[in-house]
Amino acid sequence: MYFSDVGSIALILALGFAVYTVVVAVLGATRGIAPLVTSAKRSALTVTFFLLVAASALIISFLIHDFGVSYVQQESNLAMPWYFTLSAFYGGQEGSLLYWALMLSIFSAVFIFTSKRAPQALLPYVMATLMSVEVFFLIMLAIVSNPFVRLPVAPPDGRGLNPLLMDPGMLVHPPMLLMGYMSFSLPFAFAVAALITGKLNSDWLRSIRRWMLVAWSIQTTGLLLGAWWAYHVLGWGGYWGWDPVENAALLPWLTATAFLHSTMVQERRGMLKVWNLGLVIASFALSIFGTFEVRSGIISSVHSFAYSAVGPYFLTFLAIIVVFSIVLFLYRLPRLRPEQEFDSVISREGAFLFNNLLLVGVAFATFWGTIFPILSEAVRRQTMTVGPPFYNHVNGPLFVLLVLAMGVGPLLAWRRTSSRALWRNLLVPAIAAAACAIILPLAGISNVWANIAFAACSFTAGAIIYEFWRGMRVRHSHGESYFLAFNMLLARYRRRYGGYLVHLGLVLLAVGVIGSNFFQVERDAVLKPGQSLNVAGYQLTFLGNIAYTTPGMDAVNSQLQIWQDGRLLRYIYPGRQFYQNFDNQPTSQISITTFGLTDVYVFLADWQGATSATIRVFINPLTPLVWLGGLLMLAGGIICWWPERRRLRIPVKETYAEGAALANKGNGDHSVGVEVGPSGEGTLVVARVGDWSEENKNIVSKAPLSHRQDTGATEEPTA
Amino acid sequence: MKQKRSLFLVLALVALIGAIWSFMILNTARRGANQTLDQRVQDVASQLKCPICQGESVADSPSQLAQEMRGVIRQQLQSGRSEQQVVQYFVDRYGQQIVWSPPWQGFTLLAWLVPIALLLGGAVLLFIVLRDWYTAPRVGTNDDDADLAGIDEAQLQRYRAQIEEELAGSDPIFAPRRMEAN
Numbered sequence: 001m002y003f004s005d006v007g008s009i010a011l012i013l014a015l016g017f018a019v020y021t022v023v024v025a026v027l028g029a030t031r032g033i034a035p036l037v038t039s040a041k042r043s044a045l046t047v048t049f050f051l052l053v054a055a056s057a058l059i060i061s062f063l064i065h066d067f068g069v070s071y072v073q074q075e076s077n078l079a080m081p082w083y084f085t086l087s088a089f090y091g092g093q094e095g096s097l098l099y100w101a102l103m104l105s106i107f108s109a110v111f112i113f114t115s116k117r118a119p120q121a122l123l124p125y126v127m128a129t130l131m132s133v134e135v136f137f138l139i140m141l142a143i144v145s146n147p148f149v150r151l152p153v154a155p156p157d158g159r160g161l162n163p164l165l166m167d168p169g170m171l172v173h174p175p176m177l178l179m180g181y182m183s184f185s186l187p188f189a190f191a192v193a194a195l196i197t198g199k200l201n202s203d204w205l206r207s208i209r210r211w212m213l214v215a216w217s218i219q220t221t222g223l224l225l226g227a228w229w230a231y232h233v234l235g236w237g238g239y240w241g242w243d244p245v246e247n248a249a250l251l252p253w254l255t256a257t258a259f260l261h262s263t264m265v266q267e268r269r270g271m272l273k274v275w276n277l278g279l280v281i282a283s284f285a286l287s288i289f290g291t292f293e294v295r296s297g298i299i300s301s302v303h304s305f306a307y308s309a310v311g312p313y314f315l316t317f318l319a320i321i322v323v324f325s326i327v328l329f330l331y332r333l334p335r336l337r338p339e340q341e342f343d344s345v346i347s348r349e350g351a352f353l354f355n356n357l358l359l360v361g362v363a364f365a366t367f368w369g370t371i372f373p374i375l376s377e378a379v380r381r382q383t384m385t386v387g388p389p390f391y392n393h394v395n396g397p398l399f400v401l402l403v404l405a406m407g408v409g410p411l412l413a414w415r416r417t418s419s420r421a422l423w424r425n426l427l428v429p430a431i432a433a434a435a436c437a438i439i440l441p442l443a444g445i446s447n448v449w450a451n452i453a454f455a456a457c458s459f460t461a462g463a464i465i466y467e468f469w470r471g472m473r474v475r476h477s478h479g480e481s482y483f484l485a486f487n488m489l490l491a492r493y494r495r496r497y498g499g500y501l502v503h504l505g506l507v508l509l510a511v512g513v514i515g516s517n518f519f520q521v522e523r524d525a526v527l528k529p530g531q532s533l534n535v536a537g538y539q540l541t542f543l544g545n546i547a548y549t550t551p552g553m554d555a556v557n558s559q560l561q562i563w564q565d566g567r568l569l570r571y572i573y574p575g576r577q578f579y580q581n582f583d584n585q586p587t588s589q590i591s592i593t594t595f596g597l598t599d600v601y602v603f604l605a606d607w608q609g610a611t612s613a614t615i616r617v618f619i620n621p622l623t624p625l626v627w628l629g630g631l632l633m634l635a636g637g638i639i640c641w642w643p644e645r646r647r648l649r650i651p652v653k654e655t656y657a658e659g660a661a662l663a664n665k666g667n668g669d670h671s672v673g674v675e676v677g678p679s680g681e682g683t684l685v686v687a688r689v690g691d692w693s694e695e696n697k698n699i700v701s702k703a704p705l706s707h708r709q710d711t712g713a714t715e716e717p718t719a
Numbered sequence: 720m721k722q723k724r725s726l727f728l729v730l731a732l733v734a735l736i737g738a739i740w741s742f743m744i745l746n747t748a749r750r751g752a753n754q755t756l757d758q759r760v761q762d763v764a765s766q767l768k769c770p771i772c773q774g775e776s777v778a779d780s781p782s783q784l785a786q787e788m789r790g791v792i793r794q795q796l797q798s799g800r801s802e803q804q805v806v807q808y809f810v811d812r813y814g815q816q817i818v819w820s821p822p823w824q825g826f827t828l829l830a831w832l833v834p835i836a837l838l839l840g841g842a843v844l845l846f847i848v849l850r851d852w853y854t855a856p857r858v859g860t861n862d863d864d865a866d867l868a869g870i871d872e873a874q875l876q877r878y879r880a881q882i883e884e885e886l887a888g889s890d891p892i893f894a895p896r897r898m899e900a901n
Binding site for chain 2: 234235236237238241243244350353354357360361364365368369372376379380382383384385386387388389390393394398419420423424426427430431433434437438441446447448451452455522523524588603605606614616
């Protein structure tokens with residue numbers, strides 16, 4: 001008995017329990033039998049357990065180099081260091097699918113453990129949906145793509161991992177991205193549960209929002225790591241090439257971002273329910289599409305490493321999801337009416353709608369560009385390519401508008417904004433934009449498109465920083481130091497100021513993208529020892545090549561000096577590596593040196609012996625801002641998500657009493673309640689007595705009631 | 720008066736930015752093809768897909784073929800051919816799929832038009848929806864008013880004032896005057 005046999009058995013058992021969970025959860029919910037729901041919970045946890053067993057079996061097979069297992073033989077060999085042997089777990093398709101299934105089961109377990117706070121009526125359906133997705137992956141793992149298949153004879157050594165993947169970035173990028181795709185299942189499960197039960201109340205909204213934020217943060221991390229990996233490994237001086245696989249990862253991110261914004265409209269104003277559900281479902285469908293695209297090999301890409309027969313299965317699954325969601329939708333449509341009406345276009349709701357239009361527009365254009373070659377091939381038998389110039393032309397302007405909307409949106413109030421306040425609030429950002437537009441040409445930057453993009457960025461940065469400044473000043477006037485005030489803003493209004501941090505991060509990232517897009521300088525040359533290459537003020541002097549061999553790998557590195565203004569800045573060693581069994585696939589060791597905000601990116605393209613090298617140099621201005629901005633976005637996302645340990649009680653005082661008295665007068669069929677959002681922002685609710693907590697349908701009026709701590713709010717720890 | 724002042728200031732700034740941009744656009748158009756040969760080679764190369772790579776352009780790819788193609792582009796540009804002519808040269812030899820962006824003609828025009836049309840359609844739809852929502856609330860408000868009919872008007876007024884005040888207290892946007900006093 002091998003460890004791989006244990007893995008196979010664990011997979012089958014997990015499949016059995018997953019099917020059981022789906023059946024029992026649905027039965028328990030429809031018949032109202034509580035013990036069945038409890039049984040479903042335990043059985044879902046059992047699925048997690050067996051998947052952990054299966055994953056451990058695969059890891060052990062890798063670590064003891066059990067080459068009798070076909071997957072281990074394919075993806076690893078004896079010469080690989082232990083960390084790459086571990087990362088070979090998700091280096092191929094079977095392992096990726098197992099990883100997907102494992103992560104889904106772990107997230108399901110986390111959901112079950114934290115489900116006390118989730119709306120109970122939805123719980124069985126959420127579990128059933130999650131486990132249905134799990135069943136699909138387990139069927140794939142058990143039948144089509146089993147990582148535990150054994151070879152008749154165990155070879156002495158394995159083939160080894162694809163050399164492109166033998167990179168530290170590989171240790172973290174693919175698992176993050178796969179986990180990102182997976183994590184859209186939770187919001188999807190909540191959407192399905194809400195559609196089945198017809199309960200879309202504020203509890204539901206809170207749960208789905210938090211899970212969507214988790215998914216968004218993971219996907220953001222995955223995208224950033226992917227860009228980082230491409231920048232450090234692929235050797236073309238860039239980090240984002242609108243490659244089909246990159247696009248596929250961006251698509252659910254875009255729809256999730258749209259959802260996180262439009263959901264605020266639903267939260268505050270009870271509108272856009274249909275739209276929001278659509279976005280959740282689209283995000284999940286797109287993440288399955290992404291997995292399908294990477295795995296099916298229908299589109300060639302730098303990022304896809306495995307082609308196989310799972311494509312049709314994924315396509316079928318995708319079709320089932322889409323049809324199922326549409327049917328549910330049509331069935332529930334009558335209960336998804338908006339609760340309130342729109343007051344004015346110039347309001348935060350209006351800004352959110354505009355933002356949604358742009359995000360969905362970008363998502364659609366990207367999706368369209370990705371699948372258009374397939375359409376063209378199918379319809380006209382005409383092969384064609386859709387590449388970066390297309391996306392830059394279509395999406396570039398949309399992104400500029402998006403950045404602008406990010407600046408204007410927060411300046412608008414909910415419902416309607418007085419024009420007086422609007423113009424005054426616009427003043428500071430407009431000054432920032434004008435200053436940028438004037439300074440850039442004076443500094444010798446004559447590209448008008450870059451100027452427009454930079455001006456949009458400084459407009460938005462100005463708006464966000466001004467927002468922070470105003471908040472800090474209000475707190476400062478109550479006796480807090482500015483530093484404390486800043487921290488308190490982030491601590492007290494996590495969602496609002498966390499969101500601003502995300503926006504600021506995106507603006508920084510945009511500045512980095514604009515810089516590297518418009519001002520990248522590229523040069524290549526064949527150099528002999530002592531010869532130099534001058535690029536954008538930097539002088540690179542070639543000294544010679546060094547060749548060396550380590551077990552499993554041959555490598556060549558060039559030695560170069562970077563000079564600037566007659567000063568020697570640094571020695572660099574760009575190189576190439578040849579891994580055993582992959583001689584025709586050399587990987588590159590790219591030298592990236594950051595001076596201030598400029599990257600000097602040196603790639604060894606070719607070499608002859610010890611005394612000649614062809615090097616390509618890219619000067620990438622502002623590129624480090626891409627990573628900085630990305631980190632800031634993540635930090636902001638985490639701040640938004642971070643749970644409040646204490647819940648604030650609204651300073652009700654007379655307002656509440658008066659509201660209640662008011663309600664009582666109205667024939668006694670109104671009740672007044674106060675909802676406290678997770679960020680301490682409250683909503684005063686006047687509702688007709690009845691099922692007001694059930695569905696907010698009967699709410700007569702609802703006003704945001706955000707408050708400051710210094711208005712005398714009493715704090716009490718949440719039970 | 721103050722309101723007018725910020726309005727005029729913002730408008731003036733927008734006009735200033737617009738003026739700078741139009742000046743820059745005119746200026747670039749006048750100077751025309753003032754690019755260096757390197758930039759032009761890069762421009763052409765980034766429009767072409769490297770035929771033997773997976774998803775990399777001729778400008779980006781480190782492969783031998785791409786390197787040679789960059790050499791060909793440089794030669795042809797030096798000999799006085801235009802960018803379009805060089806691109807056409809490669810299209811004639813490798814077929815249409817060597818160009819990254821779909822041409823603005825025939826079937827592939829759809830690649831460009833569909834996203835643009837959908838975006839415009841979305842904007843129009845948004846406008847219509849917003850207008851509907853904008854006109855509809857009269858009905859909703861009437862409903863609310865009917866529900867609140869039994870309530871003393873003065874009390875209601877006081878209650879509303881209180882909400883406004885608390886809003887103003889918490890959100891700087893609602894309290895413009897006080898902010899300026901600071």
